[in-house]
Amino acid sequence: MTNSPTEKIKIACLQFEPHFGDITGNLTRSIAMIEKAADAGASVIILPELANSGYVFRSRSEAFSLSELIPDGPSSRAWAEVAARRRIYLVAGMAERESNRLYNSAVIIGPSGIIGTYRKLHLWGDENLWFEAGNLGVPVFATPFGRLGVAICYDSWFPEVFRLAAVQGADLVCVPTNWVPIPGQAEGQKPMANILHMAAAHSNSIIIACADRVGIERGQPFLGHSLIVSHTGWPVAGPASGDKEEILCGEVDLSAARKDRNWNSFNHPLRDRRTDVYAEHLGAELAVQRELRHCNREQ
Template sequence: MLEVACIQFDPRVGDKTYNVEHSLKLIGEAASQGAKLIVLPELCNSGYVFNDREEAYSLSEPIPEGDTTQAWTEAARKHDVYIAAGINERDNDKLYNSVVLTGPQGYIGTYRKVHLWNKEKLFFEPGDAKNPVFHTPVGRIGILNCYDVWFPESFRTCALNGAEIVAVPTNWVPMPEQKKEDLPMAVHLCMANAHSNGVFVAAADRIGTERGQSFLGHSVIIEPSGRPISGPASQDQEEIVYGSCDLSKATLSRTVSERNHVLHDRREELYEL
């Protein structure tokens, strides 16, 4: 049984010191409640709504030697946890909207967001690697980032690569025609993809309004049946969503009837355009 926590908070654009220190406080709180996998929002070290690429670059860091990754790695060692968190990555003159995974033994790996949303395309390069799955002592962890969940191929690739749980740091924003009382479409997408791929999904969203852009909260942990086991969280409150995930269900749930398996029944020869 893997104890998971999704941390929902309000990063401040441009204030890395506050963002990282506050994330460390919340990581400690989640660890004290027994969490072993902790997921934080997208770009939670730098903030999200940059004025220009120069500002984005000034708030970026290399991985793993940058201060933020080092701080999260030290927290992972201190608390004996695994942390998946959104980070503004610099690689020479290129920027990536990335997720870093670190654990008690140190830095594990990086995922660079493949599907860039709106003005992200002005600042970041798209990732060009297939969705990695990291084999850790607590489970096989896939990683996606926000807009990636709109693409079923992303979840499917994670499942085919052996993922039992997919961590999703995210900054969900309102979609056209979405009412304030509506459950965000992204939550529905995560639920559907958890079910159709037989994986747990742990999505940590941010809250607040940054330079006029509002964010939706509703962090959630979903089981392979597609049903939330914890959350969705509130729209506008800092909170930590906790869930107990029996990762054996990720394999068992892919058998959906006596004669059906959601991965084995694929007809790849018919899908090519």
């Protein structure tokens, strides 16, 4: 990948409450929030996991009926239209259908159209009944402002995901998510999800932006607390509230994320890895091979 980060950008995480099964209504509301975020100067906008459909399916047939093709489904087309018109980049969660297989996916869209797809690697709870585990690895997408990776919700509990994105050159990882309460959290403590993403941003010197949903759906509460974390591990925006729809905006410097990996005269968190003890790519060989095949096709 040849793109390198060149300037500060404003990121927006859209924290809202999808209404289950109302794809048309959810698209309308998400686009209204996208327009507001773009008006505020955001050039990268992240929506929650399964933002167009809702999350709590009761059967595979219900999940299948609310799934769509990428890039030809109505949600991809609607989001691509607003991305082109406002000259922005979007990362949005949705149920993806490929033949008879379903994936909990995120579509990555730029001003010129669909850039790519990320499929959730680690399925949570009943997701295992409806979805296949992701089969696209941890792709990193080159953009004019830098290199962008994606993770979805439970993926973030696996530090390998952020490390694989970082060693492949990611400057920013976007996280569409539907966080749920974790047992044992005391009143007033930060959600575990916030702590995990702050740690991952720090230990990899990458920027992480998390867009969570709010509300209660079919009895399942969601946490909110969307967050944008700098490469230092400290928040630049948020956490958002636990129960309100919000547009969370933060300005980040992607070039600093790369330069500041030199923590001192001796230490660099990616260079200091002991690849004589563990594999350099931690199982990313398939992703690397796919990227090489893609580059060979373009040549």
